[in-house]
Amino acid sequence: MITAAGVRKVYKMGLVEVHALRGIYVDIEKGEFVGIMGSSGSGKSTLLHMLGLLDRPTEGRIAINGRNVLEMSDEEKGRFRLSRFGFIFQDYALVPELTALENVILPAMAAGRLHEECIATGESYLGRVGLGERGGHLPSELSGGEQQRVAIARALVNNPSILFADEPCANLDSANSRTVLDLFREINETLDQTVVMVSHEEWHREYFDRIIRLKDGLVAEEIRLKG
Numbered sequence: 001m002i003t004a005a006g007v008r009k010v011y012k013m014g015l016v017e018v019h020a021l022r023g024i025y026v027d028i029e030k031g032e033f034v035g036i037m038g039s040s041g042s043g044k045s046t047l048l049h050m051l052g053l054l055d056r057p058t059e060g061r062i063a064i065n066g067r068n069v070l071e072m073s074d075e076e077k078g079r080f081r082l083s084r085f086g087f088i089f090q091d092y093a094l095v096p097e098l099t100a101l102e103n104v105i106l107p108a109m110a111a112g113r114l115h116e117e118c119i120a121t122g123e124s125y126l127g128r129v130g131l132g133e134r135g136g137h138l139p140s141e142l143s144g145g146e147q148q149r150v151a152i153a154r155a156l157v158n159n160p161s162i163l164f165a166d167e168p169c170a171n172l173d174s175a176n177s178r179t180v181l182d183l184f185r186e187i188n189e190t191l192d193q194t195v196v197m198v199s200h201e202e203w204h205r206e207y208f209d210r211i212i213r214l215k216d217g218l219v220a221e222e223i224r225l226k227g
């Protein structure tokens with residue numbers, strides 16, 4: 001589904017070069033729940049950004065369903081991200097002035113869908129994450145775990161083919177982390193949704209089908225746990 005081949009990423013800060021990725025080869029298959037693990041600074045978020053087309057590699061090839069994304073224009077990549085990808089970040093990234101439902105429907109509105117259809121789809125996804133009664137609440141009126149579930153509903157609203165989550169449980173206690181991880185697992189199993197998640201918590205591995213472990217910008221090991 002997504003292939004990264006020989007992907008390097010160098011951040012240049014003045015005269016200093018940071019080699020965040022040093023030649024990564026990974027394949028993400030449809031329907032997988034993949035954990036990208038590794039110690040701090042190993043390149044996990046950078047890899048997620050490359051696979052999610054949020055940033056471009058310095059060198060190497062990324063292909064989605066066989067198509068080389070480096071040949072896409074920025075506009076085409078933007079459309080692709082909006083319609084095919086869902087993103088979840090550790091700080092939830094909700095708009096504080098908008099209600100939960102308004103946050104959830106933002107990507108659907110941006111994709112030009114009819115307002116009534118956006119509301120109906122948004123309500124249905126809020127129900128799916130267990131917040132059907134909380135659509136009118138502002139993010140500040142919700143707990144961290146609830147805010148992250150709103151962010152998951154928002155990521156799902158355009159029915160993407162792949163969900164990218166960057167340390168989605170980093171700000172949650174273990175009970176809320178489990179709720180969020182159970183939700184990812186359920187979405188993965190019932191909607192056949194591909195999930196790629198960055199984590200540095202070893203206990204999360206019980207949820208993953210496969211782990212890609214990074215070290216110093218390279219794949220140190222891949223472990224298949226299920227499937």
Ligand SMILES: Nc1ncnc2c1ncn2[C@@H]1O[C@H](COP(=O)(O)OP(=O)(O)OP(=O)(O)O)[C@@H](O)[C@H]1O
Binds near residue numbers: 020
């Ligand atoms: N925008 C940037 N500019 C400069 N250096 C960066 C940038 N983003 C990341 N880096 C550097 O690239 C390396 C990899 O960073 P990355 O955030 O991908 O690691 P990570 O494994 O996700 O770490 P963490 O678990 O701490 O979030 C680090 O040395 C980091 O300092």
